[in-house]
Amino acid sequence: MTDLTPITALGADLPRCARFGPLTLTETPGLALASLALRRGTAAPALFGLTLPSPGGWVAGAGVAAFWTGPGQWMIEAEGRAEHDFAAEVKRAAPGCSVTEQTDGWVAIEIASSAGADPLIRLMEKLVNVDAATFGPGRATRTALEHMGVFLIRRAEDRLAVLGMRSAAGSLWHALETAASRLARPG
Amino acid sequence: MLIPHPLLGPRDAQEFTYLGDASLIDRPDGMADGAEAAFCDYVYLRDNPAGVHRELWFHEFGDRSWLVVTRNTVTHEILGAELAADVARRGR
Numbered sequence: 001m002t003d004l005t006p007i008t009a010l011g012a013d014l015p016r017c018a019r020f021g022p023l024t025l026t027e028t029p030g031l032a033l034a035s036l037a038l039r040r041g042t043a044a045p046a047l048f049g050l051t052l053p054s055p056g057g058w059v060a061g062a063g064v065a066a067f068w069t070g071p072g073q074w075m076i077e078a079e080g081r082a083e084h085d086f087a088a089e090v091k092r093a094a095p096g097c098s099v100t101e102q103t104d105g106w107v108a109i110e111i112a113s114s115a116g117a118d119p120l121i122r123l124m125e126k127l128v129n130v131d132a133a134t135f136g137p138g139r140a141t142r143t144a145l146e147h148m149g150v151f152l153i154r155r156a157e158d159r160l161a162v163l164g165m166r167s168a169a170g171s172l173w174h175a176l177e178t179a180a181s182r183l184a185r186p187g
Numbered sequence: 188m189l190i191p192h193p194l195l196g197p198r199d200a201q202e203f204t205y206l207g208d209a210s211l212i213d214r215p216d217g218m219a220d221g222a223e224a225a226f227c228d229y230v231y232l233r234d235n236p237a238g239v240h241r242e243l244w245f246h247e248f249g250d251r252s253w254l255v256v257t258r259n260t261v262t263h264e265i266l267g268a269e270l271a272a273d274v275a276r277r278g279r
Contacts, residue, residue, distance in 0.1 A: 055194040070250040071194070129199040141195065144202055144248040
């Protein structure tokens with residue numbers, strides 16, 4: 001059989017990482033994703049000890065996290081488990097729900113700030129029409145970023161994750177890189 | 188323009204796609220007597236009020252929910268928004 005070489009969403013052997021002033025952008029190919037939807041008339045399950053968040057929310061537990069994506073729908077995340085069949089684990093934990101594997105459809109870019117919340121807020125103000133001041137830790141939303149649908153997750157005061165379409169990974173990186181590098185310029 | 192999403196709060200109107208009159212929720216029964224005439228009215232006949240109008244908006248760049256937005260077509264003032272699923276369930 002042909003020996004296939006795995007590459008990341010941005011097309012390289014290793015995840016891309018770049019620093020612009022206080023902001024560090026890192027591609028995280030290890031993030032496993034599975035969507036979970038309730039069927040009609042069923043209650044939200046307790047999943048891996050998580051209480052599934054209300055609209056606009058994100059919650060993190062031990063190695064897993066979940067964010068709200070729509071009425072009765074959530075995305076479940078697991079850091080570093082993209083190589084495992086994470087959707088099957090979610091399905092076993094929530095047998096009455098509809099679960100779909102999502103990992104390979106997305107590119108995840110984590111943005112860390114070394115100077116607190118302010119650089120992240122200024123980056124958001126440049127890129128998305130979401131009220132950055134109220135988009136605090138534990139908030140997650142889907143919105144448009146340069147005509148692309150993306151999920152934004154505020155993981156902490158100084159951390160923001162952007163999940164975009166894998167096929168548009170290059171465009172998404174370009175948009176984030178351009179905005180972050182301009183913010184980092186003096187003056 | 189901001190649309191007051193009932194679950195997510197004020198959101199940029201550019202995240203939404205407009206469909207049309209909220210009466211489109213009331214789809215006629217295709218198997219009933221007179222279905223052809225009912226569907227002709229459903230597809231082609233629409234009030235076009237200058238003033239308060241109830242209309243369907245899809246949160247395409249958001250949580251993908253359908254909303255019924257009450258909007259004044261003269262001033263563009265948005266008077267309210269609710270989930271179309273709630274409107275359909277209780278009947279109009």
